[in-house]
Amino acid sequence: MAAASSKKPQKKKSNEGKPKFNKASKKQFKTKKNSNDAVKSDAVALQLEDDVPDFPRGGASSLSKQERDEIRAEVDAEFEAEERASNKNKRKKLQKKSQVMPDDFGSLFGDGIMGKLPKYANKITLKNISPGMKLWGVVAEVNEKDLVISLPGGLRGLVRAADAVDSVLADEVELDDDKKETGKRRIWLSLRLSLLHKGFTLDAVQEGMVLTGNVKSIEDHGYILHFGLSSFTGFLPKDGEFESRDIEVRVGQLVQGVVRRIDKTRKVVYFSSDSDTVSKCVTKDLKGISIDLLIPGMLVNASVRSTLENGILLSFLTYFTGTVDMFHLQNKFPTKDWKDDYNQNRKVNARILFIDPSTRAVGLTLNPHLVHNKAPPSHVNIGEIYDQSKVIRVDRGLGLLLDIPSKPVSTPAYVNISDVAEEEVRKLEKKFKEGSQVRVRILGFRQLEGLATGILKASAFEGPVFTHADVKPGMVVRAKVIALDSFGAIVQFPGGVKALCPTRHMSEFEIAKPGKKFKVGAELVFRVLGCKSKRVTVTHKKTLVKSKLGIISSYADATEGLITHGWITKIEKHGCFVRFYSGVQGFAPRFELGLGPGDDPSSMYHVGQVVKCRVIGSSAASRRINLSFQMKPVRVSEDDMVKLGSVVSGVVDGITPSAVVIQVNSKAHLKGTISNEHLADHHESATLLKSVLKPGYKFDQLLVLDIEGNNILLSAKYSLINLAEQLPSDISQTRPNSVVHGYVCNLIETGCFVRFLGRLTGFSPRSKATDDNRADLSGAFYVGQSVRSNILDVNSETARITLSLKQSSCSSTDASFIQEYFLLEEKIAKLQSSESDGSELKWVEAFTVGSVIEGKIGEAKDIGVVVSFDKYNDVLGFITHHQCEHTLETGTIVQAAVLDVAKAERLVDLSLKPEFVDKSREEGSKGKTHKKKRKREASNDLEVHQTVNAVVEIVKEHYLVLAIPEHNHSIGYASIADYNTQKFPQKHFVNGQRVNATVMALPSPATSGRLLLLLNSISEVTDTSSSKRAKKKSSYNVASLVSAEVTEIMPLELRLKFGIGFRGRVHITEVNDDNVLENPFANFKIGQTITAKIVGKANQKGHLWDLSVKPTMLAGESTMDEFHFSTGQLVTGYVYKVDAEWAWLTISRNVKAQLYILDSACEPDELQHFQEHFKIGKAVSGHVLNINKDKKLLRLVRHPLGVLSTDGESKKTGDSDNNISDESVTAHIHEGDILGGRISKILPGVGGLVVQIGPHTYGRVHFTELKDKWDSDPLSGYSEGQFVKCKVLEISHSGKGTIHIDLSLRFSLDGMLPKNPSEICSDLDSSTNHAERIEDLHPNMAVQGYVKNITPKGCFILLSRKVDAKILLSNLSDGYIDDPIKEFPIGKLVVGRVLAVEPLSKRVEVTLKQSNSKGASKSEVNEFSSLHVGDIVSGRIRRVESYDIDNQLPSEEESEEDTEENGVMDETRSLLLTDSTLGMDIEYENGPSSVLAQAESRASIPPLEVTLDDIEHSDLDILASQNQASNDAVDMDEKSTRRAKKKAKEDREREIRAAEERQLEKDVPRTADEFEKLVRSSPNSSFVWIKYMAFMLNSADIEKARAIAERALRTINVREENEKLNIWVAYFNLENQYGNPPEIWLRRVQMLLMRQQDGIQSVVNRAVICLPRHKHIKFISQTAILEFKSGVPDRARSMFEGILREYPKRTDLWSIYLDQEIRLGDEDVIRALFERAISLSLPPKKMKFLFKKYLDYEKSLGDEERIESVKQKAMNYVESTLT
DSSP states (O other): OEEOOOSSOOOOOOOTTOOOOOHHHHHHHOOOOOSOOSOOOOOOOOOOTTOOOSSOOOSOOSSOHHHHHHHHHHHHHHHTHHHHHHHHHHHHHHHHSSSOOTTOTTSOOOOOTTSOOOSSOOOOOTTTOOTTOEEOOEEEEEOSSEEEEEOGGGOEEEEEGGGSSOGGGTTTSOOOOOOOOSSSOOOEEEOOHHHHTTTOOGGGOOTTOEEEEEEEEEOSSEEEEEOSOSSOEEEEESSSHHHHTTOOOOTTOEEEEEEEEEETTTTEEEEEOOHHHHHHOOOOOOTTOOGGGOOTTOEEEEEEEEEOSSEEEEEETTTEEEEEEGGGSSSSSOOTTGGGGOOTTOEEEEEEEEEETTTTEEEEEOOHHHHTTOOOOOOOOTTOEEEEEEEEEEETTTEEEEEEOOSSSOEEEEEEGGGTOSSOOSOHHHHOOTTOEEEEEEEEEETTTTEEEEEOOGGGGSSSOSSGGGOOTTOEEEEEEEEEETTEEEEEOTTSOEEEEEGGGSSSSOOSOHHHHOOTTOEEEEEEEEEETTEEEEEOOHHHHTOOSOOOOSGGGOOTTOEEEEEEEEEETTEEEEEOGGGOEEEEEGGGTTOOTTOOHHHHOOTTOEEEEEEEEEETTTTEEEEESOSSOOOOOTTTSOOTTOEEEEEEEEEOSSEEEEEEOSTTOOEEEEEGGGGOSSHHHHHHHHHHOOTTOEEEEEEEEEEETTEEEEEOOHHHHHTGGGOOSSGGGOOTTOEEEEEEEEEETTEEEEEOSTTOEEEEEHHHHOSSTTSOHHHHOOTTOEEEEEEEEEETTTTEEEEEOOHHHHOOSSSHHHHHHHHHHHHHHHHHTGGGTTGGGGGGGGSOTTOEEEEEEEEEOSSEEEEEOSSOTTOEEEEEGGGOSSOOOTTOEEEEEEEEEETTTTEEEEEOOHHHHHHHHHHHHTHHHHHHHHHHHHHHHSOTTOEEEEEEEEEOSSEEEEEEGGGTTEEEEEESSOGGGTTSOOOOOOTTOEEEEEEEEOSOGGGTTOEEEEEHHHHTTSOGGGSHHHHHHSOOOTTOEEEEEEEEEOSSEEEEEETTTEEEEEEGGGSSSSOOOSOGGGGOOTTOEEEEEEEEOOOTTTSEEEEEOOHHHHTTOSOSSOOOOOTTOEEEEEEEEEOSSEEEEESSSSOEEEEEGGGSOSSHHHHHTHHHHSOTTOEEEEEEEEEETTTTEEEEESSOOOSOOSSOOOOOSSOOTTOOOOTTTTTTOOTTOEEEEEEEEEOSTTOOEEEEOSSSOEEEEOGGGSOSSOOSOTTTTOOTTOEEEEEEEEEEEOTTSOEEEEEEOOTTSTTOOOSOGGGGHHHHHTOOOOOOSGGGOOTTOEEEEEEEEEETTEEEEEOSSSOEEEEEGGGSOSSOOSOHHHHSOTTOEEEEEEEEEETTTTEEEEEOOSGGGSOOOHHHHSOGGGOOTTOEEEEEEOOOOOOOTTSOOOOSOOOHHHHHHHOOOOEEEEEOOSSOOTTOOEEEOSSTTOSOOOOHHHHTSOOOOOOGGGSOHHHHHHHHHHHHHHHHHHHSOHHHHHHHHHHHHHHHHHHHHHHHHHHHTTOOOOSHHHHHHHHHHOTTOHHHHHHHHHHHHHTTOHHHHHHHHHHHHHHSOTTOHHHHHHHHHHHHHHHHHHSOHHHHHHHHHHHHHHTTOSOHHHHHHHHHHHSOGGGHHHHHHHHHHHHHHHSOHHHHHHHHHHHHHHOTTOHHHHHHHHHHHHHHTOHHHHHHHHHHHHTSOOOHHHHHHHHHHHHHHHHHHTOHHHHHHHHHHHHHHHHHHHO
């Protein structure tokens, strides 16, 4: 990252006009004068580690800018304490000198390599940091608008979101713009690669270089990287570390990688992101490298040039020098002698820490974590106290370096001299000694250095609050006021933590002038409200500070019944919001506030008021707390309580402006309220009703809408009361596509909230509220309006109900809307005349609808004339012009028919039309009785739900008066509007207009004697025959037979309609009984009538009934909803969904099945076109593999399962995505099966292929099973993701419970021929037999194989899946091979001949020599078994060793060259001895017994299976020499042989002469022979033996070095203890570097036990420290076994007890422990140990093992009583696990 430059230099502020502070404040914020005036910078303002804004921004500040600068300067002074302390003692010395030192402690040194050496190491401080520096840092925090970076020296910097990526990627990454704040000291950094890589070119990029890039885009095969430069880009393939670790990569992300290849033509750099490779790549020395090409974080090879006062000086990359300060050394605990570890010219690996281009200063780090490209771990927390911290180093005048005993590893910490003690410490080295222990408290942590900062002052350990972590909500503390502002007071705790007391919390009541009560410097008592992100908030409210009640600091603390204090934050009409500690908030509903009916909460409470409240309910998951201000709840029995949704009666108790208070008629004497909107469905009627209501009026029917404690919310809406039983009160009672009555409870811009019973609320989005999406919701609805809502969706998880209020889907299906209007009108009329006991309503009896009344024409109006009546002076009549055929004169007496009566307005609408008047006269002339009969006949003429054609006679404001000519001009009434369209612009009607309407209610008292109609224009979008009443007449139940009509044919179902408005469907599996038809719907046509049986009621997806047309179902022979399937059963289903991996089938209406792609076929072509083969609706058969009864889901495979495995083992690599149990997922796979597979991975070398054969099942194809013929590249033609046909060769089970499946892709195997065999006929013709068993091989047999492994000693080849062969180096070729690894790469196809076969050891030896094809040499043909002790054979002496009889026999691992050089060609005869021939290698000549003898001791032991590296060199040498000798005899003539022998002899003489000269000069031996002579001359010298070991290690022969160490321990005299100790130390180092460390420690323990010496525990302790943690258990358990066998059993028991305390569930440890105790034979101890073991809580499998072991032990003793006791305990355990 680079430090961003500032636009303006920071200017020094003058002291003029500086505000005055009191003494306390002035002392606290006083700044110290900066002594280093020589160093000045134009750097931007800087921010240190804790300089984070304490509180949110906002509000004007009462502090001036100078005061804020003083505060910031005080913060700077704290973090510059180290520089001040170091400069304080030097200031006087510097003043005495005439000139300033150029390498001052605070300046940066950047001279070249030939310049003057500095005195101090470079260290980044506030004084020398400058814009343009390149720094290395660690991300400490990630905030919303910036990043916090930990920098060298404990500094912290900030990275804005805009500076996180280059501007090129700004459009691709969402950034939050954060404007730069002025006046704050901050280090602003930039992560833009265009600044870091400035000066880079493509020519400067080299392979192996580590670069950092931004992900510019994500492609199919990798990521395009951007380096901040336009000259080149990068590409990172996806098969890297991100995919292996499932790391999500995003655009803009910083990625580090190693350059693998550079394409200069395309200007693309190819990367690898392997973290291990990145951490180990060292920057190469480039020619002409400049400082601009150095990037922080680069790993370089450096050498120590000199040590400095506070660090070391390194040189690197030839041209550059850099310094390492003491906090970045290799040892994180450097002592005072740390300089001894850095000798001049020592080679080290270092990373660049910072680069200053202006001064050419470079800082480096040797920190092991940083060198490995990892951030140091943090094992301490700020504020922790450590009592036994050890002083590592005392820096005079600076501070102390401590060793903090943190877990799991200790942590270094530094204590500045200013934090050592309360008083000034003059001589730090006298007060603190190295190695002493001190008590320290952690102040902070530097993430980059892994260094903690501490304090030793006694005051730091006092007081309850030291850091933000110590702050707990609810704690009472004293604090000092340090600043006042408009938003509150800033206070400081004794430990230094600052907090904010908001203005609202400075007092119980709001104060106008906080400064009078809160004075700067005053100490007051506060209570902590909360601490979030280092922002502490406190309160000074007296009630909260002195409260003794429990607090609520989390939602889990809110237990029911808890009484606590809180403060009101918001007051609403429906209740108050109360806040507690840590931001926890609760709500007190209105009925729990203790208010009277109609009281306003804001009149009783105010925001900020402290209240005592009681928790009545809480939910931590939903973060809700319900509160009550009433401390004692009013208890009412359940029988006396009214229930939600019930209909009650009540009397008006009082009337408020917003509601009517009702005294509910119940035993509980509860009160309820009816809001103004709930008095009626019509808004105008509700207003009119409230105006006439008086206390004492009785409501016969009221619906209980909601119950809030003792207060009840009631509704008088007729629509809700009439359908009270159908109203939902819980989300479970709702179902989609049902229309439910409700009322609007709230309106917002985006939609409308509709409430039902209780708090059940649905939401109608704006697009679903009206048919016209452009309509304004506030103009279309009003709060409290009655509506009909269509439920679209119900989400039980989120408790959300989505509604539609569109009139097209929610129109009325009855006349309840107009019926309530007339009933309410009658009720209002009665209330208006209630004073006269209803006598004024007697006039209504004379004005019945349809009767003829006599009246007098009065005043004429524009739309009609007024009629008066002699008997009823206060009743007026009105005749519109449409109802009179001619002009009427005033005073004329007329006979008019009554069309409508407005009882509340005392207005009668009349008509003079003959059809109405004459009809009434005819009825009146026949008498009263006959009149009633005619009336009944008229009523019988019309039926409910009958559609009629009517004529508009009168247009009223809310309804129409209609006449039905076809039915004797009957008068009816229809509403113009509907529930949801009350505020909509209504349709315009005119007199005489004909409309279609439906009869909804005949005249009755419930309809006020009116015929009620419903206009079809309102309900024309709905089917009138599907009304609720019509549906009630049609009763359909499950198992009923219906006649239905086909309306639609879909791929998986038939759509039908039946009955009156009912709709249903026939699932594809409900057509025939066996699901065998390919197209079950082929015989059906739209419009066809069929007979079906109902098998399911209407579901929740569209009011569809489930029907069946199965023959057995229609005949009643089949049952429904059965789920009876068995594993292996053949079932058939239809495909309803196909994705890339699975085909989903429907077996029946409720049973689904899934078929995996690889289980669908075995031919690759069919698998490739998987989705094409499984079309929607296709019939597919399969065998059941798994059954999930809970989800009614089956897993199918296409081939029969055969005999199922009962072991239940399966290879599980993850949970199934489809929730099918993985048990027995491989039960259907058997050896010999032909399966379909998909190549998952191509293994490197000769690893073969990994083939997927199931969702989570994989098999492996051996390298020799890829093709039939021996191909030089068998992997050609195969790619990852390719479908293949494979055969199961073998299924094996491992001890860990996993299954290994071996597969073959060879076409020659049975069943593997493809559909078109001609394609691979050539392969079959050229195929060769594979030796599947070692018994199939015999000597001289021609074989082919692939190179498996190649070493300098020979190679191994693959002959088949189970047979390998070795080829010695001498048998690789007829000629000399310079580089066997190059000539025989892994995977190469070779042709050879079998030399030897050892079936017992499973060894096969092969030769590739062509010269041996005709016959083998005699030495090979002959066998060792033909030699006998005492035989006389002829041979040629090849080598003579000069050892005497006391010497150790020579090593057999001599090189072939030495054999030839030392060989003496004299022919002789020798007697074959039973032992070795004392160093003579004999080559036998022709003769009757010319064979090599094999020792009897080796003949009786079969050879072990070892790798080629373990083969003795002598074997290879002998075979090589034999082959070489035979070849020389054939190919070379005698002359050339003598010349070669002579030359070899001369070379040997020269070597002997040189060795003798070196021995005379006492030079270091250079050969093994010279070392042998040396150790024989000095057998007790550990120095010689160790040199010999080092010589062997340099030759990379670890086994010989180990053998020499063992030999030295045996040879050195027992009295030479120091010499043996030296050998042991060297042996330990050898094994620690190359061997098995636990084995060495165990040998040490074993030696001590054999010698019966003490110190075993110390050895164990040291071993535990040195060994890795994962090897502790094995080492300790092995040590304990040795103690049991040879030492003290009590010590062994202590060891076992210790490891069992940490790992009590390790049954292997229990077993070893028990075995050792059983071996000792103490029955009481053994039984006690068994009892402890079986009392553990372990899995049943492990408990079974322990019980069985216990029972076997008791059986071995033969105590029947004990045996029965163990069995009983086992039974008790089984019973306890089952219950």
